Amino acid sequence: MEKQKTIKAPVSLSGIGLHTGNVVRVSLKPAEENTGIKFIRLDLPQRPVIKADLSNIITDPSVVRCTALGQNGVVIYTVEHLMSVLGGLGIDNLTIELDNNELPALDGSGLGFLEAIEKVGLQEQNAIRKYFQIVEPIGVQNQEACIYVSPSDEFKIFYTLDYNHQLLSSQFLSITLNPQIYGREIAPSRTFCLEDEAKELQKRGLGKGADYTNTLVVGEKGVIKNEVRFKDEFVRHKVLDFIGDIYLLGVPLKAQIFAVKSGHRLNFELLKKIHKQKTDYENRDFVPSYDWGGKKEYNIQDIMRILPHRYPFLMVDRVIEIEKGKKAVGIKNVTINDNFFQGHFPTKAIMPGVLMIEAMAQAAGVVVLTNEEHRGKVAFFMSADNVKFRKVVIPGDQLLMEVEVVSNKSKTAKIHAQAKVGEDIVAEADMLFSFTEASYLS
Numbered sequence: 001m002e003k004q005k006t007i008k009a010p011v012s013l014s015g016i017g018l019h020t021g022n023v024v025r026v027s028l029k030p031a032e033e034n035t036g037i038k039f040i041r042l043d044l045p046q047r048p049v050i051k052a053d054l055s056n057i058i059t060d061p062s063v064v065r066c067t068a069l070g071q072n073g074v075v076i077y078t079v080e081h082l083m084s085v086l087g088g089l090g091i092d093n094l095t096i097e098l099d100n101n102e103l104p105a106l107d108g109s110g111l112g113f114l115e116a117i118e119k120v121g122l123q124e125q126n127a128i129r130k131y132f133q134i135v136e137p138i139g140v141q142n143q144e145a146c147i148y149v150s151p152s153d154e155f156k157i158f159y160t161l162d163y164n165h166q167l168l169s170s171q172f173l174s175i176t177l178n179p180q181i182y183g184r185e186i187a188p189s190r191t192f193c194l195e196d197e198a199k200e201l202q203k204r205g206l207g208k209g210a211d212y213t214n215t216l217v218v219g220e221k222g223v224i225k226n227e228v229r230f231k232d233e234f235v236r237h238k239v240l241d242f243i244g245d246i247y248l249l250g251v252p253l254k255a256q257i258f259a260v261k262s263g264h265r266l267n268f269e270l271l272k273k274i275h276k277q278k279t280d281y282e283n284r285d286f287v288p289s290y291d292w293g294g295k296k297e298y299n300i301q302d303i304m305r306i307l308p309h310r311y312p313f314l315m316v317d318r319v320i321e322i323e324k325g326k327k328a329v330g331i332k333n334v335t336i337n338d339n340f341f342q343g344h345f346p347t348k349a350i351m352p353g354v355l356m357i358e359a360m361a362q363a364a365g366v367v368v369l370t371n372e373e374h375r376g377k378v379a380f381f382m383s384a385d386n387v388k389f390r391k392v393v394i395p396g397d398q399l400l401m402e403v404e405v406v407s408n409k410s411k412t413a414k415i416h417a418q419a420k421v422g423e424d425i426v427a428e429a430d431m432l433f434s435f436t437e438a439s440y441l442s
Helices: 080-089 111-120 179-186 195-203 233-249 264-283 300-306 353-369
Strands: 003-007 011-016 023-030 037-041 049-051 069-071 074-076 094-098 122-128 138-142 145-150 155-161 171-176 192-194 216-219 253-260 318-323 327-333 377-389 398-408 412-421 424-437
Touching (some): 023 111, 037 074, 080 179, 080 233, 171 179, 300 353, 353 412
Antiparallel strands (some): 145 253, 327 398, 377 424
16 A cells, blocks of 8 residues: 655756756645646746646647647747656656746756655655556557566566667666666766767757757767666666656556657557556446346356456356346356466366366356445455366357355355366365455546
8 A cells, every 4th residue: 555755855957958958947846646747837827737647748749859748839948857756756746947948958867857756855645656557468569679568466568668779779677677787777878869860960959959958869989978877777767758748648557668769759659558557447446236127147248247257267157147136147258368378277177176266266257246225335255165176168168157155144154166168067066155245446
């Protein structure tokens, strides 16, 4: 139950914007819990506020080599380095005031922001920190660049950088993000570009504040008028940018990231897909609806209104007969595409017995949660007695699960369940469930 964080006291920095060349002063100030990260332009009338989230990312093709936020014509350029530091340190709530349109480049890394925040320290708040944990795999690709995301209990990044240059080819970094690793391994890495790119960007009116002290300019023979802090500093900075872009989701992420040659544009495409998944799952109603209009059969959409389970762990495809709160018959179609067959006896596919029990338990969950007494609850599988596995189940079988309520109380329910393939009983068990409020899952 990690708590939200802000900073203990205000802190200020100043410098020159990397692309605009504008002199800017920025102040970081503590913010109330559940308010998120907000930017305020002090130099404009009404002091407009721009929240750091996906909806305010500017995707105009003219904005290149940085992440910009904007609203109603008000723009703030190059927010990714500061956002990365906030994500790396786990800062949830912060007010950022600035008197120009771009954050200062400092030394081209996140180190200046990190050191300023460390001087004042972090303040733990009362509210619980909310995460979004990836539920289903997501992928985006643009030619050779790609990012793939899979579920994880942590935030892990595997990044491969591969430019057509001897200093920028085949750099790889793997990290599991936490504040200590971020501060030591990621924050000091600086932005970079090829010498030819630098000349082209300046021709286009960009990089006005860039110089050899805040940008690693890579020529044919190496870094010009500077030295790298890490042998693989370039891939580390790509990871820094990625962390900053993804933190615009608005909440910290738990996921496993595999990225190859990605940049801001592809990061934004991924962010859109993550946000859609987050919205889809948050909008699903885990509180059972009891107005079934006398239905005796539930399809997968009905089941998903009752159970909180989702792919790849939703084990009931259909309920073909139900007496609400008393008994039901559910179906699980066993196919070779079920993910558990990849690791469970892959040379001779057999459905794990514990997953037969889980499938019966989910069918039982449908029954007990359609009891009016348990409106607004979720059911937790507490125990199983008299468990017997009688026959193997293989791909192509249809598991028929017959479940019946033996006893029902306000806090617990007992179920007898059988699973059949055809007329043969393949598994059976007596199960105990307890109930808690569905808000537990929010």
